[in-house]
Amino acid sequence: MAIDKRAGLAAAQMDLVNIPKLMSHYYRLSPDVNIDSQRVSFGTSGHRGCAFAKSFNEKHILAIVQAVVDYRQQAGITGPMLVGIDTHALSQAAFVTTLEVLSGNAVTARVAAHDEFTPTPVISHGIVRANRAKSKPGAALTDGLIITPSHNPPQDGGIKYNPPHGGPAEGEITAWIEARANQYLAKQLEGVKRLTYALATNTSLIQPVDFMTAYVDSLDDVIDMQAISRAGVRIGVDPLGGGRDSLLGQNC
Template identity: 25%
Template sequence: MSHIKFGTDGWRAIIARDFTFANCRVVAQGIAAYINSSNLGKKGLVIGYDNRFMSKEFAEECARVLVGNGIKTFLLKKVSPTPVTAYAVHLRGAGGGLVITASHNPAEYNGIKYIPDYAGPAMPAITDAIEAEINRVLETDKIYELDLSEAAELALFQEIEVDNEYINHILKLVKCEYFKGKKIKVVTNPMYGAGVGYLDRLLGELGCEVRTINNHRDVLFGGTMPEPVSRLLGDLKRAVVSYNADIGLALDGDADRFGIVDNSGRFVSANRLMYLLLDHLLNTRTWRGPVCRSAGTSHMLDRVARGNGLNMIETPVGFKYISEAMREKGCIMGCEESGGMSILGHIPEKDGILASLLAVELMVYTGKNLQELTDEFNQKYGFSCSERIDIKVSSGDQQTIMEKIQAFSPKILGGAKVASINEIDGRKIIMEDGSWTLIRSSGTEPVFRVYVEAENEARLNEVKEEVLGILGLDHHI
């Protein structure tokens, strides 16, 4: 069999080719060995699963291995979003969690993700240790299993439900009183994924008028990918306009990331929503503390934080680093430009359901639509626009481009003086006028990501074109 690479998002592979019951047993045995060697076995482990093809069956296969290793296993009774599984880990005080999910990947994929006992993304030290255990299993071919009915008799296996507890927890984080007497029309789109039923229920309890699309299981995801990005949300945009709704909310395949459409059917970037939300949270909560964002996320968050006397913590790209800052630094909000965020009082895991509800809270509190809120924000903090370009290159060109990036130290970029260069993740160049660019390698495939933010589109394009030209990436677009 091929090598199993286990990272922060766990292991993902194509069903039947590599993602098989046999390989799931190998990964589950590796996780079981890690749990027991870390003295977490007595706390038990939660298993959740998404709406993908045979996810429940793969979850049960993993459960048989875990109980075979003497680990009490709590299997969620129904399809559950990743943040719900993470909350179950927190609620049960479990030693960790395992989720059968491939998140926003195409339909032919499935995966196994590990959630540590702190109910957030696994750090590299943990995933490296799990991968080492998986490799030992491949060498020894020793896997321990137990039938689930026998495990139940031995009090090693239990099916659980945590939806009510999760929903009650979310409703404590949202200001429910702002919704009273307010009329707002929302269209939700769980994209056939694990988030089916969650937003409708929560918004209904808050008194919103809700229409929903793509709200049933479809293992082919309507022939597309369950990723809430602008190009894949055409049906949500049309539905918002057709129903004359105030906002459209989308979730990815495991509901940990969000996508937003405004009342005119236009996509709202995660960057924009998150700086609007930070401003709103600081106006409506009494929180004090640092804010954290990834290196590729909008610096408009920094302006909001500074304007309120708060520090900004910049992390490498990846929610695991934001989660770490939230746990260790007491951050009141953590966010990344790809649509992941969490707030004070919640688990340190990104949650698209919570983010979506906060977007609606913002609108009912102010009585304004997202464009009006953006215009007000721009008057207060200034204007900005941002873009991320993903560029696939040949494996032969990858090393040459990497060398160019490492040597890229301009004094002037796009006509503005360079103020600083940092290497927290890739190469980030910040200009004196506040514009910036980050160039980084994907790390898992021959793809380079270029992030740019500037005060207007003309300036953004100027910086972008110069960076792509100097690094020779313009030929690969």
Template identity: 30%
Template sequence: MDTPISFGTDGWRATLDEFTSPRVQIVGQAVADYLREVEDRAGDTVAVSYDARETSRGFAEDLCRVLAANGFDVLIPERDTPTPILAWTITDRDLAGGLMITASHNPPEYNGVKFIPSDGAPALPEVTDEIMSRLAEPDPLSEDEHGVVREQDFVAPYEEHVFDLVKSDLSDLTVVYDAMHGSGRGVTDKLLEDAGASVERLHCEQDAEFGGTSPEPDPDHLQELISAVEDGAADLGIANDGDADRLAIVTPERGYLDENLFFAALYDYLLEDDSGPAIRTVSTTFLIDRIAEAHGEEVHETPVGFKWVAQAIEKHDALVGGEESGGFTIRGHVREKDGVLMALFAAAIAKERPFDERVDDLLAEFGEIHQNKISLDCPDAEKQRVLSDLETELPDEVAGKDVEDVVTKDGFKILLEDGSWLLVRPSGTEPKMRVYAEGDSETRVSELLTAGEKLVEPLI
């Protein structure tokens, strides 16, 4: 069937001229057929949730109708709900799976849908391939075989669970929380308050246009939060993206905190009372490796994409898993990145001692790390050719340092003799090649990115 539906790194996302009700129903039918034919879950219960976009509830209801018409009972929340809460609900209630209507951090003119299997972890390619192979127009059963759709509260049971994981009393802690008008509003801020924190709220009103920008928690979009923390008396600033599966942290001294440094602080904090390896993507800092080594632990590296992190967490019984784009989870929780849970952990870390103090101590012990990345325009159809050409052009030296090794888990990660590295990989969501670099100073990172651009750009 000729259709623009295509499941990429994290489901199917498209602008609303392509992301339409008939096509969403086609996805719903494919999921129903997959659950019936591959998972043998015919007649079981499925959850459907949605983010804060204007069109999301309607698309979610489209999915509910298709699934119910295929004999599945369906649970749907009364209001938009963070993606990680849907994932946890699936595992908590032993559901057959779930569907989330969200375009995450994309602008308002986008929407999307992702399938979450019964284990609550991101769907692996073999699952999404099976769903893609079943794309078809809705094919309802006879009416007497239809399931029922029920509204239920997903948040209250989740709240009880996360307070079992984060037992810190947040009294006397002041947090500024920026929901970016997304699904974290009324959820993350409420949990922080319920744990005892004083919470100052930014952009916690529902706005389907996200204030005229994208709900992407990067420094450019968080200037108001940064100013509120740097100019006020808050101990910490926290922001979630549109569907609250990622977070950003703002500290009084550093302002926007590099997500790699948050990962390091989180792992360091967890290792105070627990043990276990860490999982990180190829684009995430080696600082995690240094912390692990100091505690006699291991680090396992994966390609970019939380589905690979989730798979490795299970394989290695990891204490924590994360990626430099702000997605993290821990052992004992669902294997999906969770910006709500991480907000509570960030506050607990800050309550124990100031975030900046902990990060300062880590960098003093393990060495300075700096990281940045650039993107180079590259049509999707050209990405594999560029990688093939790059393989024959890999240098023996980059920015004045010899190449010690090349890791090929995801693109080419060039490891240099001074401990710095350069990574070139294709974006899984945009027509771009990504170039990442890590070194012991901003100057070194700039040199590496310049060298990477000169290496890759002629090949595009």
């Protein structure tokens, strides 16, 4: 494989993302649901896109999160929603929009304390752990949303839904959410419930919790740390820009 002639050099101006412009486009540009590239489109359990291309804007998140709320209501999922976030530039804005819709629908959102980032496996673990003791019929099950476009470029945003089993949502679920979200876009978000972030943060619906400690403490249950230590293995870690979908080599 050929090595790019710019490898190891500082990024050129043309490589950099104009973050203020990206953020303004998230709020100011509106998708056209009649254009395929601007519709909500779920890939591996989630929707990804870029604010510049009108494929990941605030209206997408408003529509998607309301559609997820509708899905969980018809599926009888009544427990709290775990909400994770990665380090992409659009993630914080989408995270706030997500909490506004969840709060507007009176859904309890559990988020990482101290504004920590939460890789997808951490949220998956939190869902499984929360539901482990809820095998009785009618139990209030927990599910999750992760604000991440996985390994997409820095200018992209994304949002993924994990149902109560903790893994990526199955195709029939994402198809349902996708169709409902596009209906909301087509109707100019009619029916989307939303509290302002200022109001939402003054309710008891947003609950900070420690996701990471429970995840790290449980690693000994699935990984033989002593065997790794004895083997003298040297491990290189590429965080791909921060705490996104990868933690100890696990990708979702």
